[in-house]
Amino acid sequence: MLHLIKRFFGSLFARPLTGAESSLVQSLLSADLAELFFAMSRADQRHSLTVFVTAGAEPALAEAALLHDVGKTASQLGPISRSLATIADGIGLRLSGRWRDYRDHGAIGAEMLRNAGAGRLAVAFAEHHPGEAPDDIDPAVWQRLATADQV
Numbered sequence: 001m002l003h004l005i006k007r008f009f010g011s012l013f014a015r016p017l018t019g020a021e022s023s024l025v026q027s028l029l030s031a032d033l034a035e036l037f038f039a040m041s042r043a044d045q046r047h048s049l050t051v052f053v054t055a056g057a058e059p060a061l062a063e064a065a066l067l068h069d070v071g072k073t074a075s076q077l078g079p080i081s082r083s084l085a086t087i088a089d090g091i092g093l094r095l096s097g098r099w100r101d102y103r104d105h106g107a108i109g110a111e112m113l114r115n116a117g118a119g120r121l122a123v124a125f126a127e128h129h130p131g132e133a134p135d136d137i138d139p140a141v142w143q144r145l146a147t148a149d150q151v
């Protein structure tokens, strides 16, 4: 819960990426994947960059960290609606429309990443976080990403 509160206020006050940070992201991703990254909200870009900095700079890790939340672009929800959708889902309400898309951002993001040619780790982490690693993924690498995603 504390994590969600931190995330909520962090998203309200997120700084846009600097020119240098944007250039760094572009240097790490293919053009198609960079397009997905820059379609995210300012807050999601900032969060994803923080996950990247925290998790480590190996190419596969970088791709997974920077792109794990791209599915959130489908729902187009702001911070308040996201929080409400998370709470509604947590208490078992049936979600529909954009709220359902927000809940399902993992699967949606994984499909977007597959179509854009992302690697296996990025697709898997988008689809299954914050759950367990699939059998074909190194659990230590997964744990680094999962821990970084909690910052």
Ligand SMILES: [Fe+2]
Residues within 6 Å of the ligand: 047, 051, 068, 069, 149
């Ligand atoms: Fe995240």
